[in-house]
Amino acid sequence: MSFSLGFSFKKEVALDGIFDFVSIGGGPAGYNAGLYAKRKGLRTLVIAPKKGGQLLNTSSVDNYLGTIELSGEALSERFLEHLEHTDVEVLGDLHVTSITKHDLFELTLEDGRVIKARTILLAMGSHPRQLGVKGEAEFANAGVAYCAICDAPLYKNKNVIIAGGGNSAVEAAIDVAKIAKHVTIVHRSTFRADQILLDKLNQATNVTIHLQTQILEIRGDDRMRNVLVLDKAFNSERSIEADGLFIEIGNLPNSDLVKGLVETNDRGEIVVNGKQATSLEGAFAAGDVTDAPYKQIIIAAAQGATAALAANEYLNTH
Amino acid sequence: MEKMITKDIEKQVKDLFKGLVNPVRIVLFTQDHAVCETCEPTEQLLGEVVELSDKLSMQISPLDSELAKQYDVTLAPAFVLLDHNGEYHRVKFNGIPAGHEFTSFLTALMEMSGAVEDLPEALLDRLAKIDKPVNIKVFVTLMCPHCPGAVQKAHKLAMLNKNITGEMIEAQTFYELSESYRVSGVPKIVINETHELVGNQPIERFLDLIESI
Numbered sequence: 001m002s003f004s005l006g007f008s009f010k011k012e013v014a015l016d017g018i019f020d021f022v023s024i025g026g027g028p029a030g031y032n033a034g035l036y037a038k039r040k041g042l043r044t045l046v047i048a049p050k051k052g053g054q055l056l057n058t059s060s061v062d063n064y065l066g067t068i069e070l071s072g073e074a075l076s077e078r079f080l081e082h083l084e085h086t087d088v089e090v091l092g093d094l095h096v097t098s099i100t101k102h103d104l105f106e107l108t109l110e111d112g113r114v115i116k117a118r119t120i121l122l123a124m125g126s127h128p129r130q131l132g133v134k135g136e137a138e139f140a141n142a143g144v145a146y147c148a149i150c151d152a153p154l155y156k157n158k159n160v161i162i163a164g165g166g167n168s169a170v171e172a173a174i175d176v177a178k179i180a181k182h183v184t185i186v187h188r189s190t191f192r193a194d195q196i197l198l199d200k201l202n203q204a205t206n207v208t209i210h211l212q213t214q215i216l217e218i219r220g221d222d223r224m225r226n227v228l229v230l231d232k233a234f235n236s237e238r239s240i241e242a243d244g245l246f247i248e249i250g251n252l253p254n255s256d257l258v259k260g261l262v263e264t265n266d267r268g269e270i271v272v273n274g275k276q277a278t279s280l281e282g283a284f285a286a287g288d289v290t291d292a293p294y295k296q297i298i299i300a301a302a303q304g305a306t307a308a309l310a311a312n313e314y315l316n317t318h
Numbered sequence: 319m320e321k322m323i324t325k326d327i328e329k330q331v332k333d334l335f336k337g338l339v340n341p342v343r344i345v346l347f348t349q350d351h352a353v354c355e356t357c358e359p360t361e362q363l364l365g366e367v368v369e370l371s372d373k374l375s376m377q378i379s380p381l382d383s384e385l386a387k388q389y390d391v392t393l394a395p396a397f398v399l400l401d402h403n404g405e406y407h408r409v410k411f412n413g414i415p416a417g418h419e420f421t422s423f424l425t426a427l428m429e430m431s432g433a434v435e436d437l438p439e440a441l442l443d444r445l446a447k448i449d450k451p452v453n454i455k456v457f458v459t460l461m462c463p464h465c466p467g468a469v470q471k472a473h474k475l476a477m478l479n480k481n482i483t484g485e486m487i488e489a490q491t492f493y494e495l496s497e498s499y500r501v502s503g504v505p506k507i508v509i510n511e512t513h514e515l516v517g518n519q520p521i522e523r524f525l526d527l528i529e530s531i
């Protein structure tokens with residue numbers, strides 16, 4: 001075993017007065033926005049209940065320019081270090097529970113405190129999508145898991161199914177295959193993952209792949225035992241035995257907080273323009289919570305930068 | 319031996335430790351390397367942490383000692399924290415506090431030293447009313463970003479009520495034990511052996527469940 005040390009401490013952050021720019025969210029989008037806003041001289045705050053966002057769920061990031069095989073956590077620490085170096089205030093632990101706008105934005109925190117801001121960034125990111133099949137809720141935490149990096153160590157020498165065919169599913173398969181006895185990937189269409197990841201996956205000797213195969217039901221007794229699948233090519237049903245099912249079928253935006261406040265599309269994603277502005281004046285959005293077609297760290301970060309620059313321009317002209 | 323705490327982390331921890339109020343003592347329980355693979359790294363990590371403040375000290379005891387019985391320690395590596403009066407407040411860690419659990423460890427040290435963040439009155443009232451023995455086990459893995467939240471709450475409840483014990487259990491090190499508690503996702507919170515909570519829950523949910531037992 002090798003050990004790294006994770007970090008996240010509470011720091012006292014003064015919340016009184018008026019902020020020029022507040023990011024709701026401290027993933028790549030919120031962090032980078034905080035950096036850009038602070039450098040423009042804005043009184044800036046980044047609210048980050050989970051410091052680093054989904055980076056903390058990522059075992060290795062290989063596609064952020066300048067990072068070769070860095071763990072998501074290490075990248076997130078580098079980001080935070082950069083923010084601290086630039087004196088960006090980062091508030092940990094507390095979620096925003098409501099947003100209103102009169103002249104100023106008023107953000108209410110979980111503990112009841114209210115933050116006032118001239119402009120805000122919606123950078124709440126996304127959460128894992130569920131399969132929506134019978135048994136999923138029943139066996140949640142009795143075999144059904146949504147965080148591969150957290151739960152993989154619990155499946156030593158066991159049989160695991162991974163649902164999904166994108167990068168996160170294939171990455172999960174590569175990681176879990178190192179620990180589990182056998183990994184079966186089940187995906188209802190064809191792979192969407194990067195070729196470089198698929199090549200890595202092909203090197204594993206304990207992985208079976210079922211494409212065009214749909215999960216219909218998760219079954220078991222006191223814990224999950226197997227899944228019923230539909231083989232679409234043959235239109236036949238069968239069952240695959242497994243101790244665990246890791247669901248990696250994409251994400252849904254964390255946009256409940258702003259339903260009715262800003263325009264969202266039919267997927268619940270916040271609609272933004274080229275300057276990351278939302279339908280509400282002074283409110284910008286960036287990263288996974290937006291209608292950006294691709295959800296990646298570098299894209300979220302870049303959108304955060306655009307949003308901060310656009311907010312600065314807005315403040316200068318209003 | 320190569321240090322586990324890098325210069326960079328050392329600086330941050332030292333900054334944090336400026337806030338330590340009273341001395342804290344760590345009592346670590348270990349076994350022979352042959353049966354306990356993570357005992358040595360745990361001893362090293364705790365040793366390096368203790369070095370960073372003169373308010374901290376550590377004592378090492380074998381798992382089969384009287385002392386282990388006194389604190390009801392049955393696994394190794396495991397450690398408990400004692401306050402400046404040498405008093406045990408039922409805050410226990412089973413397994414190395416590395417990865418994300420490093421945060422849980424440092425938070426427990428700060429709180430045991432008296433650098434405590436107050437809970438709302440209403441919660442304290444509910445907590446004070448708990449008069450039955452309560453054991454809270456929080457199963458974690460070191461790569462789980464939302465596990466420290468659950469561990470910290472279990473420990474906080476223990477510190478605030480003498481009937482409550484809070485323990486972190488690292489599921490990879492204590493794999494068989496975790497299997498016997500059917501841990502298939504973390505954090506998994508087990509209260510008095512049979513009552514379960516899944517995920518990092520607010521303190522209210524802990525209290526709801528405890529009150530319902």
Ligand SMILES: Cc1cc2nc3c(=O)[nH]c(=O)nc-3n(C[C@H](O)[C@H](O)[C@H](O)COP(=O)(O)OP(=O)(O)OC[C@H]3O[C@@H](n4cnc5c(N)ncnc54)[C@H](O)[C@@H]3O)c2cc1C
Binds near residue numbers: 124
């Ligand atoms: C397993 C996995 C592997 C991945 N691998 C890669 C990869 O290798 N390369 C890559 O480019 N991308 C990868 N991604 C995608 C990438 O992580 C995301 O695109 C990126 O993190 C999005 O950043 P974000 O800032 O928009 O949101 P997030 O990272 O989701 O961060 C959201 C932030 O908002 C906060 N928040 C949420 N709700 C509230 C609220 N109500 N109030 C206040 N704050 C709130 C959260 O605490 C968090 O800090 C991966 C994703 C996963 C899940």
